[in-house]
Amino acid sequence: MFSPSVDNLVNQLTRLPGVGSRTAQRLAFHILQRPKDEALALASALEEVKERVRFCRECGNLTEEEVCVICLDQRRDHTTICVVEQPVDVISLERTHEYRGLYHVLGGALSPLDGVEPSDLRIDELMRRVEQNDVREIVLATNPTMTGEATAAFLADRLRDRVRVTRLASGLPVGGDLEYADEVTLGRALSGRREM
Amino acid sequence: MLFVGDNGAGKTNLLESLHLATQGFSPRTRHDQQLVAFGTEGGAVELTVRDGEFVRRPRVVIPARDAKRATLDGVALPSAESLRRSFTTLVFTPDRLAVVKGGPAARRAYLDRVVSRLFPARSQLAQEYGAALAQRNAALRRVQLGLSSRDAIEPWSEQVVTLGAALVEARREAVAALVDPFSDNTGALGLGEGTLVYEGEALTSGDLAAKLESDIARGITTLGPHLHDLAIADGARALRPFGSQGEQRLAVLALLLAEIALLPSSPLLLLDDVLSELDSRRRRVLAERVSTIEQTVITATHRSALPVEPAHVVEVTHGQAR
Numbered sequence: 397m398f399s400p401s402v403d404n405l406v407n408q409l410t411r412l413p414g415v416g417s418r419t420a421q422r423l424a425f426h427i428l429q430r431p432k433d434e435a436l437a438l439a440s441a442l443e444e445v446k447e448r449v450r451f452c453r454e455c456g457n458l459t460e461e462e463v464c465v466i467c468l469d470q471r472r473d474h475t476t477i478c479v480v481e482q483p484v485d486v487i488s489l490e491r492t493h494e495y496r497g498l499y500h501v502l503g504g505a506l507s508p509l510d511g512v513e514p515s516d517l518r519i520d521e522l523m524r525r526v527e528q529n530d531v532r533e534i535v536l537a538t539n540p541t542m543t544g545e546a547t548a549a550f551l552a553d554r555l556r557d558r559v560r561v562t563r564l565a566s567g568l569p570v571g572g573d574l575e576y577a578d579e580v581t582l583g584r585a586l587s588g589r590r591e592m
Numbered sequence: 593m594l595f596v597g598d599n600g601a602g603k604t605n606l607l608e609s610l611h612l613a614t615q616g617f618s619p620r621t622r623h624d625q626q627l628v629a630f631g632t633e634g635g636a637v638e639l640t641v642r643d644g645e646f647v648r649r650p651r652v653v654i655p656a657r658d659a660k661r662a663t664l665d666g667v668a669l670p671s672a673e674s675l676r677r678s679f680t681t682l683v684f685t686p687d688r689l690a691v692v693k694g695g696p697a698a699r700r701a702y703l704d705r706v707v708s709r710l711f712p713a714r715s716q717l718a719q720e721y722g723a724a725l726a727q728r729n730a731a732l733r734r735v736q737l738g739l740s741s742r743d744a745i746e747p748w749s750e751q752v753v754t755l756g757a758a759l760v761e762a763r764r765e766a767v768a769a770l771v772d773p774f775s776d777n778t779g780a781l782g783l784g785e786g787t788l789v790y791e792g793e794a795l796t797s798g799d800l801a802a803k804l805e806s807d808i809a810r811g812i813t814t815l816g817p818h819l820h821d822l823a824i825a826d827g828a829r830a831l832r833p834f835g836s837q838g839e840q841r842l843a844v845l846a847l848l849l850a851e852i853a854l855l856p857s858s859p860l861l862l863l864d865d866v867l868s869e870l871d872s873r874r875r876r877v878l879a880e881r882v883s884t885i886e887q888t889v890i891t892a893t894h895r896s897a898l899p900v901e902p903a904h905v906v907e908v909t910h911g912q913a914r
Contacts, residue, residue, distance in 0.1 A: 506747060508730035513740050542723050542751065550747035583713020 402428070454525070456501035456518045458483045466499060473497045478535040479522065479551060481505050481544065485537065497535070500525065505543035506550060512543075514550065522551070526559055533560040540566045594898055595891045597908030603891040604685075606906075606913055607862050610889060613637040613650050614679040614860060616662055616672030620687070624660050629911075634658075641679065650675055680709070680859035684848055684866050691847065692831055692840040696821040703790075703822055704759075706766045706851055714762045721759045724751035725818055733811040745804070752816060753797045759817045760794040767822065773850035780877050783842045784826040792820025838869045849881055858886035866890060867897040875899050 402424060409420035427435050451457070452464035455477075459465070466472065466486075476497030480486060486499050502517040525531065534555050538544035552561050567585035568577055577585070595603045608627070611619050618627055628635040633656035641648045652672050654660045662672035669675065690698040708715030728748035734740035767790045778786030795816050800807075803815050824831050824843055831843050845866065852859060861882060867875055867890070879900040882888045892898060895905060906913050 506744070508727050508734055508740070508744065508748065511734075511739075513734070513744050515741075542720060542727070546724075546727070546747040546751050549750050553746070553750075579712035580716050586713070 451501075455499045456483075456503060456521065457486050457499055471496075475530055475532040476535065477522070477525065477531055477533075478537050479548075480537050481539055481547075485539075489537065495535075497533075502538070502547065505538055505541070505547040507543045517547070519551070519554075523554065526555065531559055533562060536561065536563045540564075593887070593889045593904045593906065594895070594902040595889065595906050595908055595913070596893070596895050597891075598893060601908045602911040602913070603908045604864055605911070606908060607683075607864050607889060607891060609637045610639070610860070610862060611681055611683055613639045613652050614641070614675060614681045616652060616660075616669075616675040619683045619685060619862075624654050625657075628654055628656075648678065650679065680855060680857065681862060682848055682852060682859050683862040683864070684845060685864045688844050688848075689840055692824055692835065692843045696819075699822040699824075700818070700820065702847075703763050703766060706770065707762045709851070710766055710769065710854060711762060714758070717755065717759050717762055721752070721755040721817065724748060724755050725813055725816065728752050729812050732808050732813070735808050736811050742804075742808075745808075749797065749800050749804075752813065753795050753800060756795040756816050760790075760792060760820070763817070763820070764790050769854050770847070770850045773853040774846050776853075777846035777849045777881070778826065778843065780881065781842045781846055781874055782877070783839055783846065786843065786846055787823075787825045787827065789823040789825070790820065791823050792817060838871075841866075841869055842874065845878065852885060861885050861888040863888065863890045865892075867892050872899060 405424045405427070406417070406420045409415055409423050410417055412420075415423070427438070448460050449458055450460075452459045452462075452467055454463050454467040457464045457466065473496045477500050478489060478495060478497055479500045479502060480489070481502055481504055483501055486501065489495050489499070500518070500522050502519065502522075504512055504517055506512055506514065506517065522534075526534070534551070536548040536551060538547045548563055552563070555561050565588060566581075567588055568574070568581065574582065595606055597603050608618050608620060611617075612627065618624070621627070634654055636651065636653040638649065638651040641650065648665055650662065650664050652660055652662045652675070660672045662669045662675055664675065664678060691702045704718035707717065728745065728751070731740065731745045731748050735742055735745060767788050771788050774788055775786045778784060799815055800813075807814055824847075826835070826839070826843075829835075831840055835843065848861075852861065863882070866878070870878065875897070876899040879898060882890075883900065890898060890902075
């Protein structure tokens, strides 16, 4: 519409998640209006990230080395592995400063409707880690969605006899009022209530 | 309250707008643009709802070429459907006869609606079960086509069994709650002794495993609550094949009244074209039964169709109400 190279930039931006054609257009014009070095800094950041960042050989988390800093950290508890769907989930759990074990990033959740099979996830790698290292507990921290629950069930069936398997609890958000909780969350919290 | 007017005068439209303004959707269609009057761009419904001294103002707007929005007392709601948390509206339209005379899918959908009204914490159950089932079916087809191994079906069988068992339990609880008020209402409406029986057993993983080979061959799950039914009968006589049109109508009304008896608070009841096909004695019983409900709106072509004196009569002509 404007020039082939602007169209190309708009098309490339549209491929990003959550970016529609209008947002892509706005971003493209913003980039055009900024000084050249600013745009080039963005381009080289993209290039660098694809060049340097890879998946950790052990846990599948993002890293710039062969093995990520978490897996290398000897102060961490190497007998506990927390299984998550995506690298971004590692960041969330790390923010708590409560978990001191290792991670295992599956790279998604089982979903036959989307063609995601056990072989598409890093499940064999997890089994190998459990067998080869002295792992005592697996914490299943896949999302509390249908696909996340099914993935957790699939893993639990395979791990139960070899190691202690736990699942994150689901319930009420801390600091929230019961008044604002939806019926489904509140119902689940009620059925998962505990003795005091 | 009685809405009177000739055929095509706009009585059902008025009723539909009451449903839209209190529940956030039409009982007739999910295509919201169909609700907007011909020749106009967008539309809105606003109500003043008085409950004792308490006044609430729900408002639903359907803009041209955009999704509908709702506010309650001027405060925007996350979705128009969330009005359901503030108001309960039950509706009878001639389409609802499908619950008695239609296929099992209509009865399952009805039962799941009752489940979500009676047990709000379990309102997502039917939807979740459906999602797990779709995943299992996809897994079955992928194994059939050689794209995937058998162990990929397993987690979905587990989900189908767990959610299926919970869904069957919720449906059975709903049926158990409905049975007595249903038979009480069929008795009063002169339909004899109404019975409701849930037809279907909770699924076990053993049952599902036994069917695995044939399920893979067919590419679908051939067992589970998605194939269950609700038997609606008058004594030993099933009403779907053997009931007359009038009896089927009475059965739907008895179900509706039974559901109302179970609700914690009195709902808004909308009865569209309910009086046709009923004799005068049954009209009277129905009118007396609904008079105990806080607010009922009935449509009819003639004032004389209603054997009791309504609190208000609204005459509808050519899309105008007064």
